[in-house]
Amino acid sequence: MEVAPPLSSIHHRLMRNSGCNHQRNAAPASVVAISSSYKSRGFRISFPTNTDSLKSCFSGAGALGSLKHYRWRFSIPSTSSVSSDKSYPQYVVTIRNDHPQNADFPRSYSRKEKKPFKVPIIELRRAARERLKKRKDQPRRPVSPPKNGLVIKSLIPLAYDVFNARITLINNLKELLKVVPVHACGWCDEIHVGPVGHPFKSCKGPNSSMRKGLHEWTNATVEDILPPVEAYHLYDRLGKRISHDERFSIPRIPAVVELCIQAGVEISDLPTKRRRKSIIRIGKKEFVDADESELPDPVPEAPIIPLLTELPDSQIQAPSDDEEKLLLAEETLQAWEKMRRGAKRLMRMYPVRVCGYCPEVHVGPTGHKAQNCGAHKHQQRNGQHGWQSAVLDDLIPPRFVWHVPNADGPPLKRELRSFYGKAPVVVEICVQAGANVPEQYKPTMRLDVGIPSDVREAEMVV
Template sequence: MRLLSALQVEFIYSLLQRGAPGLPSTLFIALQNLLLMKCSSHSSSYGTMPYLCGRAIASPPKMLPFRVPFNAKSDPLKLDLYPRLGLLHSLQCGNTKIEVPLQSSRKKQRSYAFVIRGDHPQNADLPRYYSKKEKKPFPVPIVELRRAARERIKNSKGKPRRPIPPPKNGLLVKSLIPVAYDVFNARIKLINNLKKLLKVVHVHACSWCNEIHVGPTGHPFRSCRGPNSSIRKGLHDWTTATVEDIFLPIEAYHLYDRLGKRIPHEERFAIPRIPALVELCIQAGVDIPEFPTKRRRKPIIRIGKSEFVDADESELPEPVPEAPEKLILTEIPDSEIIGPSSEDETILLAEETLRAWEQMRRGANKLMKLYYVRVCGYCPEVHVGPSGHKAQNCGAHKHQQRNGQHGWQAAVLDDLIPPRYVWHVPDVNGPPLLRELRSFYGQAPAVVEMCMQAGAAVPDEYKATMRLDVGIPNSLKEAEMVV
């Protein structure tokens, strides 16, 4: 593997300056990116070269592997130039690698495969849509779980039994109590800021399905799956969205004792339901007077696999009520919401909202690693606790065969905090989205899209699905010319 030499750079630069007549567009862009990365990584006499052949060059995009077939007969580049330039095998330039294997065949046409690899992908696949008739996949396959269980049993033979760590023994994980308060406050801050952003950012919701769109007007895509969608030919009926449409209120049963008995079907209406993220924070150490919970000061005593008794705490001194570790925020009523008055204030509000969104998701992910969160594999029902409840209120596909019982499995972060992906609008003040160019547009969580349209910078982790590095054609005729 070798880098581009000075002779190769001179040849590519002279080729691009002449306009490269007849050269395939994909090969033209690849040569431009190679030359730009060569000049940016090594100081040379060519400078930065912002424009080549009248085409503006930005930072080299991060592209995925692709294949470019073209006829060697009609290509103005002679095949004997490839061995002379060293392009027959591969090229390495920084973190990017281009391989050009020559595939000979009996036909006259030859296929040249260009494989460009980068550390960060240029675009990523959009999140898959799961039909209501499908069961959610397990985060960890059952085969892997059984293999890990057999390995644990094998390694524990002949060794003394270790004490059960918290939170399985009934105690709290002290290092996660501040994290629980941060997640709780970040959730409240996110809701309050979204109410303010709705005063300046337009968000639309379909009145027939659960799809939303962030932008001046609703998108024209025929993707409605609601009632009578066939009559409307899949078009959406857009109305004004609310905070609940952007940040879904996933609810769960509040448990007084998270290690107690499972909730039976007969008591499903006697137990209050609160947001699942709030219930997770309460079980992790947040004290809310409206929702009391049992706090143990000694580990439980296990009798069997699912049986235990509480330790005697009569010898311990009476617990002294302590002040909360952090101040708990409260939601602002809708009547008292005041939107930002200036553009600078809107940008600061968007950046603060994006930080609250990231802090809430990072903290919730830390809590879910130790505190159990269950989700039904057939419906969006979430339960915070070691085992799911017994309420037979699942109405998903073929629930009659399960007698309405939920199929509990381990939850992931998107089950607890659904991101609600929406179509990314490249230019808010530009032309609206076109139905014919749907494959060129990306997607982003609704909160991220709102903050970006309000002026906040986009985090790197969302740039792949938003497809910011993908050029969007101006018309359908130009889109048909894309290789």
């Protein structure tokens, strides 16, 4: 439908109802599509090139770019309505800012705030009631692995792949750190990938007020990129819970390694109990092991997939040329995705617990009893952890950092902070080394946002 003659009338009425004063003959610069609920017709509205008029229009509602969902009701005259002097049909303009390239950053929770549950409590209670209704007057079904003490054989190769992907990721990051500059703050846990550290005043470490929130950058290590999340190694994952007195006698290993061991990975230095028959349940929390004397003696088998080992720092060599660096970055990105994707599948069958107040992680059906929680108001809980189901980011923290659009260009500016995006530190390192950006990380990296050249240009953005 062509609305060229009444377009200026629509434009004038639209701005007049919004409290804007502008010239009626201003040239159109941008167009917003309108969804009509009247006879399913579509229209187009042109805005003037004068940005001051747009600023005055949205001065009460905030900048247009910051609005996610904004409705604007106005009327459109037609030839029949004007000639018959009837009321104009009503239309609703819905301006949406849901472009997939511009997603919100992941929320960072305060140390004084409890983590949200993986599934809300109301949903858990509702699901429990449904299970009780279905189980009523029904014969008890046999328990499936891994709840019966056996290992899920179909997930054993996946556990080996996750273990080797973690080792590959660590070895490749050691090589990339020699060619990609990564900085870590000496007072807090923030890191930055780029030639120089970012200038944002976001340090919350000791004496940060004396430094006015500025960071003191040092060279980062692999432990800064992949935070060590450790858990207790369980010889029997269905055995008794670890008491407070046993907290120093049981070894602690990386939580991802413990998850792989419980899923079937055999490591000689970390033995674990493997059952060949299902357990016999006596009560809800009591069971006995089945008699395995009739079975033949177990024969030690070679691992399905050879296990990799971490390389010492003395054997790490930097990539010789750009092509080798690009291949190394692609391999590192694939190892990162393979580890996270495989660990997520393992967590669906092998439960992982996390404390709702601190980063403590426990791989097993129930958390340990060690009273070593030092989070906010731990005195009221006597140092006990508040165990709940863990998510993937609890087991493998991604650690989002600021995305540098051009590593060879100018450094980030403090005044243009709202225009920059974020990405996991491993992804940012690989991207700056030449790898392609994965699709799932593009929404938070804001690759389609035009970054102004100076502060004056940023103030003109609507």
